[in-house]
Amino acid sequence: MASDLQNQAFHDDRKAREALEAIRWPDGPYCPHCGNSNQEKIAKGEGKAHRPGLYYCAECNGQFTVTVGTVMERSKIPLSKWLFAMHLMGASKKGMSALQLQRMLGVTYKTAWFLCHRIREAMTPKTRGPLGGEGKIVEADESHFGGKEKNKHVGKRNKKNIGGKGKQPVFALVERDGMSHSFHIANVSGKTLRPLIVENVSRKSSLMTDEGGQYYHVGKEFARHETVNHSEDEYVRGNAYTNTAECRFSLMKRAVYGTHHSISEAHLPRYLNEWDFKWNTRKLKDGERATLIAKGIEGKRLTYRPTH
Numbered sequence: 001m002a003s004d005l006q007n008q009a010f011h012d013d014r015k016a017r018e019a020l021e022a023i024r025w026p027d028g029p030y031c032p033h034c035g036n037s038n039q040e041k042i043a044k045g046e047g048k049a050h051r052p053g054l055y056y057c058a059e060c061n062g063q064f065t066v067t068v069g070t071v072m073e074r075s076k077i078p079l080s081k082w083l084f085a086m087h088l089m090g091a092s093k094k095g096m097s098a099l100q101l102q103r104m105l106g107v108t109y110k111t112a113w114f115l116c117h118r119i120r121e122a123m124t125p126k127t128r129g130p131l132g133g134e135g136k137i138v139e140a141d142e143s144h145f146g147g148k149e150k151n152k153h154v155g156k157r158n159k160k161n162i163g164g165k166g167k168q169p170v171f172a173l174v175e176r177d178g179m180s181h182s183f184h185i186a187n188v189s190g191k192t193l194r195p196l197i198v199e200n201v202s203r204k205s206s207l208m209t210d211e212g213g214q215y216y217h218v219g220k221e222f223a224r225h226e227t228v229n230h231s232e233d234e235y236v237r238g239n240a241y242t243n244t245a246e247c248r249f250s251l252m253k254r255a256v257y258g259t260h261h262s263i264s265e266a267h268l269p270r271y272l273n274e275w276d277f278k279w280n281t282r283k284l285k286d287g288e289r290a291t292l293i294a295k296g297i298e299g300k301r302l303t304y305r306p307t308h
């Protein structure tokens, strides 16, 4: 998807539909009902009698458009706004609040809120391969989101928000020069962290952590386990550092406190998905990132309602 803000697909629904069809159907349309992709058995509805972008499948006699089976299905939001929102969210380094999106798209807050969360959902990969491997280093680190109660605005105290009551522990695994996964965890303990580490990191990797006891046993399951002693200000010793993971956390914190101010605990995993996506696609151009989001819309529908 061209990332130029003048991109006509961001302003013209017909162009937006064509762009989305080109992204989702590079080899021509396929029927989401029966899987038919034989172009001779698919006909496009032409003329004013048909809904725009409607196709007919001769195999199952079904009808479909490019949004069937995606987060956009039955959405009343114009396709051009969907694509513009994907571009804006994919391109913003520090994240984008629903309020910002509301202003930039000229939609209601509720609409912007839905767009934000659906696009976050589209950023979530369907499968995630293990991090690391032979000769690779994977850093594991945890951090806490949420500030001290007394520093909060009175109205924000004691609410179940990140930035409100209680710090929420977040755990991140980062392959050095590679991908990253992060998780909202119940607590920082070996029992909680071990399954996440062994399920997501190849045992052939070197594991790099701080000296916390939570990593002591699981570290033995890996080819190597090196630790950094943060308490003695020993942050960097040759290859032994967890700065990559710390860099991830500082980016996330800037997004929480700078852009969103506070986020609800219930939605924290969706924000983590967004930040993982941003990190994992950091070498892509904005347009390539927006295309990935548009491809990720398949089979993801949200059922929950806004909380405010």
Ligand SMILES: [Zn+2]
Residues within 6 Å of the ligand: 031, 032, 033, 034, 035, 036, 057, 058, 059, 060, 061, 062
């Ligand atoms: Zn069909």
